[in-house]
Amino acid sequence: MSKPTLFDGPVVVVGGGVAGLVTAHLLAEAGAQVVVIEKFSRVGGLARSYQYDGFVFDCGPHRFHTENPNVKSYLDRVLEGQGTWFPRKSEVYFAGQYYRWPLHPKNLVQLPPALAAKSAIDLAINGMKTYGQDNFEDYVLRQYGPTLYEHFFKGYSIKFLGIHPKQTHPDWAKVGLNRAIIDDKLQMQNLAQLAKSTLLQYNKAEIDFLYPKGGGLQVTWDIVAEMIKAKGGRIITGTGARQAGGNGRIEAVYAGSERIEPSLVIWTAPITLACDQLNIDMPDLPYLSTLFYNVMVDEDVPRKYQWCYYGADDIVFNEGIRNGPAVMNQIPRTRPGSFFGLAGGALGYSGGSALGAKLASPERNVIQIVGDGAFYFGNPSSVYAVAKQYRLPIFTVVLDNSGWSAVKEATLRVYPDGNAKAADEFHSLLAPEMEFGKVAEAAGGYGETVTDPDAVPAAIQRCLKEVRGGRAAVMNVRIPKI
Ligand SMILES: Cc1cc2nc3c(=O)[nH]c(=O)nc-3n(C[C@H](O)[C@H](O)[C@H](O)COP(=O)(O)OP(=O)(O)OC[C@H]3O[C@@H](n4cnc5c(N)ncnc54)[C@H](O)[C@@H]3O)c2cc1C
Numbered sequence: 001m002s003k004p005t006l007f008d009g010p011v012v013v014v015g016g017g018v019a020g021l022v023t024a025h026l027l028a029e030a031g032a033q034v035v036v037i038e039k040f041s042r043v044g045g046l047a048r049s050y051q052y053d054g055f056v057f058d059c060g061p062h063r064f065h066t067e068n069p070n071v072k073s074y075l076d077r078v079l080e081g082q083g084t085w086f087p088r089k090s091e092v093y094f095a096g097q098y099y100r101w102p103l104h105p106k107n108l109v110q111l112p113p114a115l116a117a118k119s120a121i122d123l124a125i126n127g128m129k130t131y132g133q134d135n136f137e138d139y140v141l142r143q144y145g146p147t148l149y150e151h152f153f154k155g156y157s158i159k160f161l162g163i164h165p166k167q168t169h170p171d172w173a174k175v176g177l178n179r180a181i182i183d184d185k186l187q188m189q190n191l192a193q194l195a196k197s198t199l200l201q202y203n204k205a206e207i208d209f210l211y212p213k214g215g216g217l218q219v220t221w222d223i224v225a226e227m228i229k230a231k232g233g234r235i236i237t238g239t240g241a242r243q244a245g246g247n248g249r250i251e252a253v254y255a256g257s258e259r260i261e262p263s264l265v266i267w268t269a270p271i272t273l274a275c276d277q278l279n280i281d282m283p284d285l286p287y288l289s290t291l292f293y294n295v296m297v298d299e300d301v302p303r304k305y306q307w308c309y310y311g312a313d314d315i316v317f318n319e320g321i322r323n324g325p326a327v328m329n330q331i332p333r334t335r336p337g338s339f340f341g342l343a344g345g346a347l348g349y350s351g352g353s354a355l356g357a358k359l360a361s362p363e364r365n366v367i368q369i370v371g372d373g374a375f376y377f378g379n380p381s382s383v384y385a386v387a388k389q390y391r392l393p394i395f396t397v398v399l400d401n402s403g404w405s406a407v408k409e410a411t412l413r414v415y416p417d418g419n420a421k422a423a424d425e426f427h428s429l430l431a432p433e434m435e436f437g438k439v440a441e442a443a444g445g446y447g448e449t450v451t452d453p454d455a456v457p458a459a460i461q462r463c464l465k466e467v468r469g470g471r472a473a474v475m476n477v478r479i480p481k482i
Contacts, residue, residue: 006263007031007032007263009033009262010034010035010262010263011024011032011033012035012037012262012265012266013027013034013037013266014037014265014269014274015039015045015267016036016037016040016043016044016045016225016235017043017044017045017047018044018045018221020036020038020045020266020268021036021043021221021228022074022224023268024233025224025227025231025233028227028231029231033232034228034231034233035233035236035260036225036228036234036235037253037255038235038236038237039238039239039240039241039269040238041237043221043222043224043235043237044217044221044222045268047059047220048218048221049215049219050218052294056215056218057216057292057294058216060290063088063211063306063307065207065208065209065210075210076210078220078224079212079223082213082219083210083211083212083213083220084212085208085211086208086306087207088207088209088306089304089305089306090102090308091305091308092309093308093309093310094151094313098305098308099152101309103144103148112362112363115147115151118147119145122146122147123145126145134170135166135168135170136168136169136170137149137166138170139170139173140153140165155335159334161288162286162288236256239255239256241253241269242254243274245278250262250265250278271285272285313335313338313364313365314366315338315354315357315364315366316331316333316339316340316369317350317353317357317369318340318341318342318369319341319347319348319368319369319370319371319374320371320399321342321371321373321374321406322371322405323371323399323401324342340353347377348374348377348378348379350368350369351394351396352378352379352383353368354367354383354394354396355392358392359390359392366395367397368394368396369399370397371405372434373403373430380439380440381439381442381443384439384440384472384474387445387471387472388443388444388445388472391470392472393468393469393470393471393473394467394472395463395472396473396475398436398474398475399477399479400434400436400478401479402431402432402433403429403482404426404428404429404430405482408428432481435476436476437449437474437475439474440472440473440474443472444471445466445471445472446466446471446472446474447473447475448462448474448475449478450475451478460475
């Protein structure tokens with residue numbers, strides 16, 4: 001009797017993402033009878049697209065850029081006549097400026113002077129240092145030195161992987177950074193290489209990537225799915241696969257109530273799920289979830305990148321008191337040292353503290369969000385005088401509800417039906433219609449008052465522009481009075 005082969009029974013591919021679809025397609029072309037089971041209602045997995053209000057959105061920026069000729073010719077074949085090559089454009093927003101990405105030696109001159117000097121010194125002495133070989137951090141330190149590592153790689157990697165670069169294998173840096181993010185021809189390990197790279201890269205063409213002409217990346221996966229079907233394969237969507245078996249063998253895979261006895265199972269869904277179904281010890285793999293926000297912008301896009309990294313590096317002081325929870329919900333922070341609240345007493349702390357933070361971290365935006373009551377307590381005329389004197393451009397947002405909401409609400413909590421409520425007098429009102437921005441203006445800063453929620457985004461942009469230009473800004477926001 002001949003040995004059973006792949007082609008003796010159906011090959012079940014679990015997961016209709018890129019890995020599952022392409023594997024199923026190539027197997028179907030080789031003559032296997034394939035069944036793809038996809039839990040979601042359509043194929044594409046992490047690289048799928050969806051529609052909203054007539055617009056197509058990809059799940060995050062997805063670009064095919066490969067140097068592998070087999071992958072390239074496969075994609076050309078799939079998207080024949082329906083794909084187009086675009087130059088890859090990525091940027092990093094850092095310290096108020098956009099930097100081309102992969103990081104380019106010329107970017108050094110864009111850096112704030114103190115950072116540029118430190119980076120150049122790093123590169124000058126980097127060749128004399130010895131770094132280990134065994135983790136991501138060492139790899140990048142060897143390549144770029146500590147200053148660029150701290151500012152451009154460390155935070156991003158922690159955010160992206162959810163693991164500290166010291167605990168990340170150096171191969172991730174080699175493959176992930178060198179191929180996907182950093183140009184491999186671009187060497188910056190010392191000043192001589194830096195100079196050479198700068199000259200060589202001067203006219204270097206951008207890397208191109210392939211993208212469908214219309215309909216988002218989803219077009220690609222829909223085509224592959226059709227190609228699988230054309231070869232006699234099946235695609236079952238909208239039901240999660242369940243495996244049944246024992247003694248280390250899979251006897252059947254269920255798609256809903258349909259039982260399939262496969263010659264082979266190719267599992268591209270989470271491995272933890274496969275282990276769970278088969279009662280196998282689970283590997284210790286933490287799951288990293290992603291939230292996508294899509295914003296439709298009704299104007300010309302000022303920067304033409306497809307991918308931009310905004311580090312969560314700004315420092316936020318939240319002294320919104322009763323509006324503090326709203327601030328926390330609206331401005332989620334992921335990194336230690338990027339958010340300060342008020343733990344107890346010391347109302348009025350945030351102005352002085354914001355100045356201190358700006359002094360310590362001049363390259364970061366420091367944003368003070370404060371109620372009008374706490375704003376008075378912070379001695380604002382001194383705050384903006386210090387900001388001017390020592391060139392510490394902080395950005396203050398005053399949430400002006402013309403009163404002490406905490407006082408009023410505390411009274412109501414203790415005496416919900418008391419005299420204060422009956423008289424509607426809580427001794428908690430502050431002057432209405434204040435122009436808090438003028439306090440900053442008195443010290444050469446920038447101020448403006450916003451009353452319409454729709455006007456807030458543009459006002460923030462104007463204030464940040466002034467802050468980048470070196471002067472403090474106050475955005476006085478009139479919110480409903482207490
Ligand atoms: C925001 C973002 C941007 C990215 N940008 C790029 C890029 O520019 N270039 C690039 O090359 N890569 C990029 N990637 C990475 C790329 O998207 C992934 O590597 C790739 O899509 C993974 O494909 P996959 O098939 O391995 O996994 P997945 O896409 O996760 O597919 C697994 C599939 O299994 C399904 N599934 C789960 N459980 C079951 C079950 N029980 N039964 C049946 N089906 C199940 C899931 O619904 C899913 O469809 C990006 C990723 C993200 C998140």
